[in-house]
Amino acid sequence: MTTIAWQRRRATVRATWREFASQRGGLVGLIGLAVITVLAVLAPLVTDASGLDVTRATAAPWRPPSAEYWLGTDHNGRSVLLLTWWGTRISLVVGLAATVLSVLIGTVVGIAAAHFGGWVSAVLMRFTDFFLVLPSLVLAIALSTVLPRGLGTIVLAIGVTSWPATARLVRAQTLAVEARPFIERARALGGGHGHVIGRHVLPAVLPLVFVNTTLTVASAIVLESTLSFLGLGDPTRVSWGSLLHAANMHGAVSQRAWWFLVPPGLGVVCVVLAFTLCGRALETVLNPRLKGER
Amino acid sequence: MIRHLAGKVGGALVSLLFVVALGFLLFRVIPGDPVVAMTRGRPVTGDQLAELRVRLGVDKPLGEQFVDYLSGMVRGDLGTSHVYSRPVLELIGERLWPTVLLVGTSTVLAVVLGLWLGIRGAWRRGSRSDRISTGLALAQWAMPTFWLGMLLSLATGDLFPSGGMRYPDTPPDFLSQALDVAHHMVLPCLTLIAVVYAQYLLVMRSSLLEEMHADYLTTARAKGLRDDLVRRRHAVPNALLPTVTLVFLHLGLVVSGAITVETVFSWPGLGLLTYEALTGPDLPLLQGTFVVLAGAVITMNVFADLLYRVLDPRVRAS
Numbered sequence: 001m002t003t004i005a006w007q008r009r010r011a012t013v014r015a016t017w018r019e020f021a022s023q024r025g026g027l028v029g030l031i032g033l034a035v036i037t038v039l040a041v042l043a044p045l046v047t048d049a050s051g052l053d054v055t056r057a058t059a060a061p062w063r064p065p066s067a068e069y070w071l072g073t074d075h076n077g078r079s080v081l082l083l084t085w086w087g088t089r090i091s092l093v094v095g096l097a098a099t100v101l102s103v104l105i106g107t108v109v110g111i112a113a114a115h116f117g118g119w120v121s122a123v124l125m126r127f128t129d130f131f132l133v134l135p136s137l138v139l140a141i142a143l144s145t146v147l148p149r150g151l152g153t154i155v156l157a158i159g160v161t162s163w164p165a166t167a168r169l170v171r172a173q174t175l176a177v178e179a180r181p182f183i184e185r186a187r188a189l190g191g192g193h194g195h196v197i198g199r200h201v202l203p204a205v206l207p208l209v210f211v212n213t214t215l216t217v218a219s220a221i222v223l224e225s226t227l228s229f230l231g232l233g234d235p236t237r238v239s240w241g242s243l244l245h246a247a248n249m250h251g252a253v254s255q256r257a258w259w260f261l262v263p264p265g266l267g268v269v270c271v272v273l274a275f276t277l278c279g280r281a282l283e284t285v286l287n288p289r290l291k292g293e294r
Numbered sequence: 295m296i297r298h299l300a301g302k303v304g305g306a307l308v309s310l311l312f313v314v315a316l317g318f319l320l321f322r323v324i325p326g327d328p329v330v331a332m333t334r335g336r337p338v339t340g341d342q343l344a345e346l347r348v349r350l351g352v353d354k355p356l357g358e359q360f361v362d363y364l365s366g367m368v369r370g371d372l373g374t375s376h377v378y379s380r381p382v383l384e385l386i387g388e389r390l391w392p393t394v395l396l397v398g399t400s401t402v403l404a405v406v407l408g409l410w411l412g413i414r415g416a417w418r419r420g421s422r423s424d425r426i427s428t429g430l431a432l433a434q435w436a437m438p439t440f441w442l443g444m445l446l447s448l449a450t451g452d453l454f455p456s457g458g459m460r461y462p463d464t465p466p467d468f469l470s471q472a473l474d475v476a477h478h479m480v481l482p483c484l485t486l487i488a489v490v491y492a493q494y495l496l497v498m499r500s501s502l503l504e505e506m507h508a509d510y511l512t513t514a515r516a517k518g519l520r521d522d523l524v525r526r527r528h529a530v531p532n533a534l535l536p537t538v539t540l541v542f543l544h545l546g547l548v549v550s551g552a553i554t555v556e557t558v559f560s561w562p563g564l565g566l567l568t569y570e571a572l573t574g575p576d577l578p579l580l581q582g583t584f585v586v587l588a589g590a591v592i593t594m595n596v597f598a599d600l601l602y603r604v605l606d607p608r609v610r611a612s
Contacts, residue, residue: 126305126308129305129309130309130312133309133543133546133591133592133595134313134546134588134591134592135545135546135547135549135550135587135588135591136546136550137549137550137553137554138549138550138553138568138583138584138587138588139584139588141553141568141572141580141584142320142321142580142584143320143324145572145575145577145580146320146321146324146325146328146331146575146577147324147325218436222436222438225438225441226438226439226440226550226554229438229440229554230553230554230557230569230572231572231573232572241438244438244440244441244444247444248440248444248558252444253444253447253448253456254456256448258448261441261444261445261448262445264441265437265438265441265442265444265445268436268437268438268441269433269436269437272436273432273433273436276432276435276436
């Protein structure tokens with residue numbers, strides 16, 4: 001019984017992969033993500049973290065790109081290339097952690113709202129709608145201002161503000177699944193809430209959640225860079241947003257220091273685009289209605 | 295219709311109450327002692343802390359504070375700014391018009407640009423211009439607003455003022471003042487448009503694509519209508535409906551954009567006020583901007599819902 005189920009699952013995964021691989025955009029995004037991840041993991045092995053220390057900076061400040069410093073130096077004389085490289089780590093980690101939190105909240109709320117119905121659903125959906133219209137940056141700013149600065153705060157602020165879209169999506173999908181006869185069969189055979197949700201609803205909802213996750217990561221990374229740019233990030237760590245914050249505070253625009261402005265922003269754009277491309281390709285694979293339309 | 299209207303307005307009122315309560319929770323309850331949060335990193339004596347507590351009204355029990363806060367809201371009293379030592383509502387009132395001017399102008403331009411490109415893209419789906427404009431829209435969507443603003447500022451050099459809303463030495467007559475403000479507004483406006491129009495483009499494009507295979511378009515063509523007329527009179531009006539609501543639903547996004555754009559270009563609006571409040575941190579001021587910005591977006595959403603009913607006869611009938 002289980003082996004047949006697993007064979008079928010493996011076949012589905014293979015078919016999904018084939019379709020995904022047939023889309024150029026998705027493949028480009030996936031390769032981009034792989035490269036960026038490898039770079040982020042390799043940073044402490046290949047480079048020397050002491051170059052990030054302001055007190056040990058040796059070069060002159062605001063130096064344009066040269067053979068020694070490929071991307072020039074910042075206002076403290078640190079290498080922009082090194083800073084941007086290390087910034088990848090925080091941006092990715094915060095983006096992923098915030099997404100996990102957001103998708104977790106969204107999935108729990110969405111499934112609970114659809115499965116239990118009645119007043120639970122009414123209250124939860126009212127709550128979701130409220131958070132959906134609330135401008136997320138405004139709430140995230142408020143949260144990260146009143147909580148102590150740090151990575152945890154940023155993750156919390158992004159996670160708490162970006163779950164409602166996932167919740168709505170998961171609720172709709174759960175409702176569609178629970179209307180099907182095999183759920184009624186499971187209930188008739190004595191399956192409780194835990195069984196129905198764990199064995200039937202979750203497996204059917206998860207692919208959709210996964211697609212949603214890739215798209216959520218993209219917006220979480222943008223939100224992280226925005227909060228750090230406003231000076232709400234972890235002051236002890238380098239992220240793309242905090243680099244741009246420093247660039248803005250120390251007048252990189254009036255210094256015409258394009259080499260300090262361009263790399264961190266380009267990093268954000270590349271990661272966000274890669275996630276978005278992957279997400280859109282996955283969406284096309286899993287949603288047959290979109291086939292041939294994009 | 296009346297019942298629906300009452301329901302929507304009632305729902306929005308509940309949401310506004312939520313916002314007010316959330317404002318209290320965020321700025322009075324979560325920080326523990328708001329005074330400590332506000333003076334973080336600065337040397338202050340115990341006496342100064344106690345005095346600040348009395349001035350902000352946070353020396354009382356939480357329940358009493360909440361009652362004070364609510365009655366203040368009803369009277370239109372949002373408290374007093376810690377940094378400016380002026381009523382928060384007065385500060386917000388001063389900064390409201392620059393934001394409305396900036397956000398209004400860029401939203402209108404972004405909608406026009408987004409819809410036009412979206413319609414063109416969907417009608418000639420898969421053409422080179424469609425691929426380019428969709429790709430560009432995706433790339434722009436991925437860009438952090440503030441980064442684009444800084445790049446624009448860097449690229450245009452001294453062509454446009456780098457910040458503010460007007461030069462101090464402009465003659466006071468209306469024309470020169472208006473031209474000066476327009477000159478200052480070019481870059482912030484362009485930045486906001488670039489970030490927002492992509493959303494409208496993608497929505498308009500996909501919503502027109504859904505209409506493309508509809509039978510009534512085949513009928514219209516069979517009648518012998520020109521391609522241009524089929525698009526303008528039949529397809530676009532139907533596809534426009536979901537887009538209209540989206541214009542309003544994305545106002546939250548525009549508000550976020552305004553905060554960062556105003557910060558980059560020192561545009562003296564609500565966004566810059568929010569930034570000033572968070573760097574303080576000036577909690578009463580931040581609380582005020584939070585309530586006002588969130589309230590504005592919620593109000594706009596109700597408006598969008600009502601507008602949708604007016605525009606779409608199918609929703610009205612049901």
